[in-house]
Amino acid sequence: MTKLTVSFFILFLFMLATISFSNMNQDKSNIDERESIIRFSHVVKRVTPKGIGAQMFKRLANGDESLSKEFREKFKRVEVYPESALYADEQVIDALLANKVQFAAPSLSVLCKKQDKFCEFDKFYRFKDITEVNDYQESEEGQKLKKVTTTICNDEKTNCLVGLFYWHNGMKQLSTKQECSEDQCFFMKENWTFRVQDSKTIRDDFERTFGKVIAKHIPFNKASKALEKGSVDGQENTWSNTVAEKYNKYQHCFIETNHGYLGYIVLTNTKFWNNLTESDKEVLKKHLDTATKKVNSIAKKYNKASRQLIEESNKIIQLTEKEIGSCKERAIGEISKPTTMM
Numbered sequence: 001m002t003k004l005t006v007s008f009f010i011l012f013l014f015m016l017a018t019i020s021f022s023n024m025n026q027d028k029s030n031i032d033e034r035e036s037i038i039r040f041s042h043v044v045k046r047v048t049p050k051g052i053g054a055q056m057f058k059r060l061a062n063g064d065e066s067l068s069k070e071f072r073e074k075f076k077r078v079e080v081y082p083e084s085a086l087y088a089d090e091q092v093i094d095a096l097l098a099n100k101v102q103f104a105a106p107s108l109s110v111l112c113k114k115q116d117k118f119c120e121f122d123k124f125y126r127f128k129d130i131t132e133v134n135d136y137q138e139s140e141e142g143q144k145l146k147k148v149t150t151t152i153c154n155d156e157k158t159n160c161l162v163g164l165f166y167w168h169n170g171m172k173q174l175s176t177k178q179e180c181s182e183d184q185c186f187f188m189k190e191n192w193t194f195r196v197q198d199s200k201t202i203r204d205d206f207e208r209t210f211g212k213v214i215a216k217h218i219p220f221n222k223a224s225k226a227l228e229k230g231s232v233d234g235q236e237n238t239w240s241n242t243v244a245e246k247y248n249k250y251q252h253c254f255i256e257t258n259h260g261y262l263g264y265i266v267l268t269n270t271k272f273w274n275n276l277t278e279s280d281k282e283v284l285k286k287h288l289d290t291a292t293k294k295v296n297s298i299a300k301k302y303n304k305a306s307r308q309l310i311e312e313s314n315k316i317i318q319l320t321e322k323e324i325g326s327c328k329e330r331a332i333g334e335i336s337k338p339t340t341m342m
């Protein structure tokens with residue numbers, strides 16, 4: 001080897017070492033940055049009840065000087081990641097259990113897959129309205145159910161969920177891309193396909209209640225595109241999600257069924273939560289409580305305003321008492337008697 005070749009070789013090794021060292025540093029600083037952010041993941045837009053609640057929690061927590069010095073040293077701030085920017089509902093439980101996110105507020109349907117007791121929230125005509133849901137959630141039984149989240153753990157059982165607060169959205173309605181009249185819409189057309197969340201209870205109840213239709217799971221972040229392309233005929237959701245996601249641009253017929261409930265549970269994980277001091281937990285819970293009140297009060301307003309907006313451009317079909325009775329009968333076999341959930 002000539003002197004020149006040796007020099008090049010040494011230079012090359014030096015460059016390689018420098019690059020690896022700087023990459024190592026970069027990776028480390030990314031990890032440090034990542035670990036010092038408390039991440040709150042959700043799937044809806046910022047200007048929705050849940051989006052506003054998450055932002056409110058972030059603002060209150062980030063501005064609170066009563067959080068301990070250790071907390072402040074460990075965590076720079078709370079950040080909110082809306083619109084499935086980090087995780088879709090289908091992935092967020094695993095992300096929480098891997099402590100990749102510290103807070104999330106998925107739909108209660110997401111928990112139905114993990115623990116049967118939560119499927120009760122997905123049952124059609126289980127609750128007449130939000131007041132009934134609220135009474136249940138605030139009851140001893142509803143509070144006990146929230147604690148069942150701690151039985152949902154990772155495979156090694158080293159990290160489990162912690163259910164903190166229930167958040168409302170509202171009652172779900174139906175829509176289709178086809179124009180339809182009163183008599184046509186009540187029993188849906190054979191083989192019409194509807195986008196639903198990933199819940200067997202919803203899929204089964206949907207197909208039992210609304211005739212020979214197909215209930216198809218599509219993740220929330222792909223639902224709007226599917227409706228725009230017309231690859232599904234319809235969907236079920238609250239008035240507020242329908243407007244926020246612009247489903248009403250692609251759907252023509254709206255039917256006020258109030259057949260199911262859409263609500264959320266604010267979750268954290270034991271690895272993050274149990275390492276906080278009792279006093280820091282209390283501070284965060286206080287801010288989540290304030291955000292909960294806000295979410296629940298604006299959810300009502302958003303649903304009302306969104307319904308009005310839809311009504312201005314579309315016909316909303318209301319079911320007769322007889323039709324509602326018939327839907328309930330198909331869904332639950334007989335007119336709703338509250339069942340014991342726990």
Ligand code: SIN
Binds near residue numbers: 220
């Ligand atoms: C949500 O409101 O968080 C999403 C509900 C859905 O997937 O329809």
